[in-house]
Amino acid sequence: MVLSVIIAVMVVSSIGAGLAAVLTVSEYFLANYGPCQITINDERKLTVQGGKDLLSMLTTEKIFIPSACGGRATCGLCKLKVLEGAGPLLPTEEPYLSEQERKSNVRLSCQVKVRNDLKIEIPPELFTIRQFSCRCAEIIDLTYDIKQFRFELKEPKTIDYIPGQYIQLLTPAYEKSSEEVYRAYSISSDPTDKNNIELIIRLVPGGICTTYCFKYLKVGDEVKINGPYGDFRLSGTDAPIVFIAGGSGMAPIKCMLHQMKNEGIKRKATYYFGANTIKDMFMAEQMRTFEKELADFRFVPAIAKPQDGEKWDGQVGLVTEILQKDLKNAAECEAYLCGSPGMIDAAIKVLTELGLNKENIFYDKFE
Numbered sequence: 001m002v003l004s005v006i007i008a009v010m011v012v013s014s015i016g017a018g019l020a021a022v023l024t025v026s027e028y029f030l031a032n033y034g035p036c037q038i039t040i041n042d043e044r045k046l047t048v049q050g051g052k053d054l055l056s057m058l059t060t061e062k063i064f065i066p067s068a069c070g071g072r073a074t075c076g077l078c079k080l081k082v083l084e085g086a087g088p089l090l091p092t093e094e095p096y097l098s099e100q101e102r103k104s105n106v107r108l109s110c111q112v113k114v115r116n117d118l119k120i121e122i123p124p125e126l127f128t129i130r131q132f133s134c135r136c137a138e139i140i141d142l143t144y145d146i147k148q149f150r151f152e153l154k155e156p157k158t159i160d161y162i163p164g165q166y167i168q169l170l171t172p173a174y175e176k177s178s179e180e181v182y183r184a185y186s187i188s189s190d191p192t193d194k195n196n197i198e199l200i201i202r203l204v205p206g207g208i209c210t211t212y213c214f215k216y217l218k219v220g221d222e223v224k225i226n227g228p229y230g231d232f233r234l235s236g237t238d239a240p241i242v243f244i245a246g247g248s249g250m251a252p253i254k255c256m257l258h259q260m261k262n263e264g265i266k267r268k269a270t271y272y273f274g275a276n277t278i279k280d281m282f283m284a285e286q287m288r289t290f291e292k293e294l295a296d297f298r299f300v301p302a303i304a305k306p307q308d309g310e311k312w313d314g315q316v317g318l319v320t321e322i323l324q325k326d327l328k329n330a331a332e333c334e335a336y337l338c339g340s341p342g343m344i345d346a347a348i349k350v351l352t353e354l355g356l357n358k359e360n361i362f363y364d365k366f367e
Helices: 001-029 055-061 098-105 124-128 208-216 247-263 284-293 318-325 342-351
Strands: 034-041 043-049 078-086 106-107 118-121 130-141 146-155 165-173 181-186 196-202 220-227 241-246 269-275 297-303 334-339 361-365
Touching: 034 055, 034 078, 043 055, 078 146, 106 284, 118 220, 124 196, 146 208, 146 220, 165 196, 165 208, 181 247, 196 208, 196 247, 220 284, 241 247, 241 342, 247 269, 247 284, 247 334, 284 297, 297 318, 318 342, 334 342
Parallel strands: 034 118, 241 269, 241 334, 269 297, 334 361
Antiparallel strands: 034 043, 078 106, 078 118, 130 146, 130 220, 146 196, 165 181, 165 220
């Protein structure tokens, strides 16, 4: 009986291996679709070798479409209109497209394979996105798994962006990845320093880009970025501000605080920052400096689980628990959130229960 089971497993495994080999060979030969023409906005025509996704094809041609997930169909940002040649809508696209977008031929460019000629429309403002050559000027350890990187712009030498926006960092091919990969990171720097870009990056175990940044990237190395992207930004109202972040979600909030200082914005603001343990807390001193520099700013750090023997005089609990106990005027506020989808969803739930209008909640989810 046992021998029969072993033989059956071996047969099934052999069949599976054979099918995988056939698929690999078929992909190699059949995915060669030859030259394909992409017509953009009825004005520009590109001739490319078919077979790859539309997002990467456009990136190769220095046309940069927003994407925060590196083409994995988890962020839903790389939308554009594909008027002809896209093929049927894929299940991976459906969650990110409204009914109106589907009727208007909007697609996720990372999921559209270039197999034949395409006719597409791209918002004109995306043609202003630029690529920058940079030098890694500084790497600072903020925690055991979070680093701050400063990149000096070489060509072009300056960048303009709105605090809250992000750039895409190009990870070159290296031993952990056979091809170039882009990943999105929020800008954390002072926007008056137009010659440098700072990023706060958390190490993702097995992550292609974060592994490169943490284990391979050195001060002095040349890197490329493109951008800026994104609609996450402060509104122009006088409403009190609630900032909520955790981990590397610190980045865009820090940039907005620089903006408030630089522009003399006097809005009341409270920043709830959550960390799991004391060793996960960082930039508290920088936030205390902002408390002195800004007209009405308060920093509320929270540790979810202080370890035995650790001294912590601040708030203890999940950041959402602290928020629920501390925030008294939610209905008057605007909220700006940055972090993991789980944290943001939990924060939105608490904020709306406290009476904050959902239309006044703005967020940047890390996928």
